Amino acid sequence: MAVEAAETQVVSLRDRATSIATGGPVLSFVSLLLTVFVWYLLIWVFDLQPFVLPPPHVVAGQMWNHGPMLLAETQVTLLQILAGFALSVLVGFPIGMLIAFSRIMDRLLYPPLIVSQAVPKIALAPVFLAWFGFGFRTNVSISFLIAVFPVIINTALGLKSLDPDMVRLGRAMGASRWRLFVQIRLPSAMPAVFAGLKISMTFAVIGAVVGEFVAGSAGLGYAIQAATGLFNMSLAFAAIVAISVLGVVLFFAVELVERIVLRSHPQQQRTAA
Amino acid sequence: MEVSGSAAAPLLDVEQLSKVFDAAGTGRVEALASIDLRIHEGEFVALLGPSGCGKSTLLSILSGLDSPSGGTVRLAGEPVTAPLAQMGFVFQRDLLLEWRTALDNVLMQFTMRGADPRPHRDAALRLLASVGLAGFEDKYPWQLSGGMRQRVAICRALIHEPQVLFMDEPFGAVDALTRERLNSDLSTLCSEPEAKTVLFVTHDIDEAVFLADRVVIMSPRPGRIVAEQAIGLPKPRRPEMRGHDEFLHEVARSRELLLDHGVLRD
Numbered sequence: 001m002a003v004e005a006a007e008t009q010v011v012s013l014r015d016r017a018t019s020i021a022t023g024g025p026v027l028s029f030v031s032l033l034l035t036v037f038v039w040y041l042l043i044w045v046f047d048l049q050p051f052v053l054p055p056p057h058v059v060a061g062q063m064w065n066h067g068p069m070l071l072a073e074t075q076v077t078l079l080q081i082l083a084g085f086a087l088s089v090l091v092g093f094p095i096g097m098l099i100a101f102s103r104i105m106d107r108l109l110y111p112p113l114i115v116s117q118a119v120p121k122i123a124l125a126p127v128f129l130a131w132f133g134f135g136f137r138t139n140v141s142i143s144f145l146i147a148v149f150p151v152i153i154n155t156a157l158g159l160k161s162l163d164p165d166m167v168r169l170g171r172a173m174g175a176s177r178w179r180l181f182v183q184i185r186l187p188s189a190m191p192a193v194f195a196g197l198k199i200s201m202t203f204a205v206i207g208a209v210v211g212e213f214v215a216g217s218a219g220l221g222y223a224i225q226a227a228t229g230l231f232n233m234s235l236a237f238a239a240i241v242a243i244s245v246l247g248v249v250l251f252f253a254v255e256l257v258e259r260i261v262l263r264s265h266p267q268q269q270r271t272a273a
Numbered sequence: 274m275e276v277s278g279s280a281a282a283p284l285l286d287v288e289q290l291s292k293v294f295d296a297a298g299t300g301r302v303e304a305l306a307s308i309d310l311r312i313h314e315g316e317f318v319a320l321l322g323p324s325g326c327g328k329s330t331l332l333s334i335l336s337g338l339d340s341p342s343g344g345t346v347r348l349a350g351e352p353v354t355a356p357l358a359q360m361g362f363v364f365q366r367d368l369l370l371e372w373r374t375a376l377d378n379v380l381m382q383f384t385m386r387g388a389d390p391r392p393h394r395d396a397a398l399r400l401l402a403s404v405g406l407a408g409f410e411d412k413y414p415w416q417l418s419g420g421m422r423q424r425v426a427i428c429r430a431l432i433h434e435p436q437v438l439f440m441d442e443p444f445g446a447v448d449a450l451t452r453e454r455l456n457s458d459l460s461t462l463c464s465e466p467e468a469k470t471v472l473f474v475t476h477d478i479d480e481a482v483f484l485a486d487r488v489v490i491m492s493p494r495p496g497r498i499v500a501e502q503a504i505g506l507p508k509p510r511r512p513e514m515r516g517h518d519e520f521l522h523e524v525a526r527s528r529e530l531l532l533d534h535g536v537l538r539d
């Protein structure tokens with residue numbers, strides 16, 4: 001239950017981040033104000049007690065008071081996310097390439113990959129806990145396990161979806177397979193790859209936080225559980241805000257890299273203009 | 274209606290060429306049957322035929338991108354077994370790389386061959402300017418109109434001065450006015466400074482007559498060459514020629530040939 005909730009929360013966070021990205025700074029400020037307003041409105045309409053839903057200014061106060069603690073926990077979570085994401089890219093990209101270029105690998109790897117997409121990987125969290133114990137390794141493993149799939153699938157699809165006429169064009173220009181890959185196939189696939197990386201990053205955040213729920217002894221996910229366990233809702237919400245900010249910042253970091261790498265791709269040009 | 278070619282050995286020599294597609298599950302398709310064709314250096318040949326008669330297939334085989342089921346293709350006497358080393362190919366779609374500028378798309382002809390494009394920069398700029406794209410060399414394809422994009426594709430196919438230029442309905446997707454404009458631009462490009470060897474696929478009678486030294490007419494599937502028509506109009510062809518009696522006469526003759534061979538009516 002908690003796990004599912006966390007997942008939908010981060011997914012909706014991702015959607016919001018995308019809309020913020022396209023809306024510009026003024027709109028994102030407005031949407032932030034709106035969120036705070038709705039938050040107050042909910043409390044007022046349903047007459048919610050602070051131990052159920054603490055008001056924003058109390059949460060802000062908690063963030064101020066527990067600043068150093070939250071920062072330390074954020075650092076723990078951040079390291080796990082980055083490790084999970086980096087592993088996903090390092091492992092997922094080559095596997096995606098293998099699937100795209102080898103028919104045997106495609107037949108061999110793709111079906112189990114698709115099937116395993118349907119399996120909630122989070123269900124494996126307790127197993128990882130049993131294997132690796134509490135802490136960093138378990139959390140990174142969960143993060144990696146969830147985040148690697150979008151990288152593999154988007155890389156494979158991006159590389160495979162090249163227009164066959166482009167291949168003919170390349171052959172007509174005497175290109176070797178290598179030059180065709182470097183100059184046409186890979187650049188054509190990059191938008192799909194980056195779409196995968198953005199999903200992967202948000203999944204890496206989910207994975208790390210879920211890991212901390214299940215097998216954490218530190219980190220923001222652990223902090224949320226610890227705080228709710230003590231009925232300190234305002235501190236729990238302070239940690240949730242911290243995770244949200246972290247997720248948004250990481251998402252934009254990937255998007256920034258995308259903008260730099262794909263600066264001459266048409267999609268980038270149009271949004272930049 | 275055989276047109277007597279020049280006495281010199283042909284650059285491209287096609288003998289009894291046939292092509293059958295026989296992929297599992299899709300059934301047997303006889304695309305081309307007993308094609309004989311000779312193309313001389315400096316000749317502009319238009320392949321005119323109905324949709325599905327195998328024009329693209331023929332172009333792929335002549336350029337070495339595909340292999341025949343029977344018969345032979347020779348380039349300057351040598352059998353063609355791999356994509357021709359020195360050819361230009363223009364497809365129906367421009368196939369520009371969206372992330373490269375117009376200039377870099379033209380220079381792609383060299384980078385894809387593993388050659389240094391820098392010595393060819395000036396030539397590429399001149400070529401782009403000659404088709405009215407001066408000032409657009411640093412634009413990306415999505416900043417250009419369909420006609421401009423196809424011009425870039427043509428420059429890309431010509432920049433390395435290919436031995437043979439293959440064009441597969443390059444103007445099929447541009448509007449009628451742009452098409453007339455591109456036709457005369459192409460005629461100039463291919464006759465100056467010296468005549469280029471071009472094989473041009475179209476199913477537009479006017480376009481075939483306007484561009485070609487020789488129009489080769491193909492029958493519906495399986496594609497065969499059923500007639501050839503020499504076009505003696507002076508080159509490069511100018512837009513106003515479309516109104517001249519000689520031009521209209523050739524177009525009428527082409528239409529008659531198509532009628533005679535059951536392309537326009539059974």
Ligand SMILES: Nc1ncnc2c1ncn2[C@@H]1O[C@H](COP(=O)(O)OP(=O)(O)OP(=O)(O)O)[C@@H](O)[C@H]1O
Binds near residue numbers: 323327
């Ligand atoms: N790879 C293929 N496999 C099976 N059949 C094919 C293949 N390529 C072409 N054909 C068939 O061969 C015939 C000739 O095709 P082709 O594309 O050469 O015609 P075309 O004259 O270029 O037509 P259009 O003017 O519409 O472009 C068609 O009936 C087509 O269905």
Ligand SMILES: [Mg+2]
Binds near residue numbers: 330
């Ligand atoms: Mg065709």
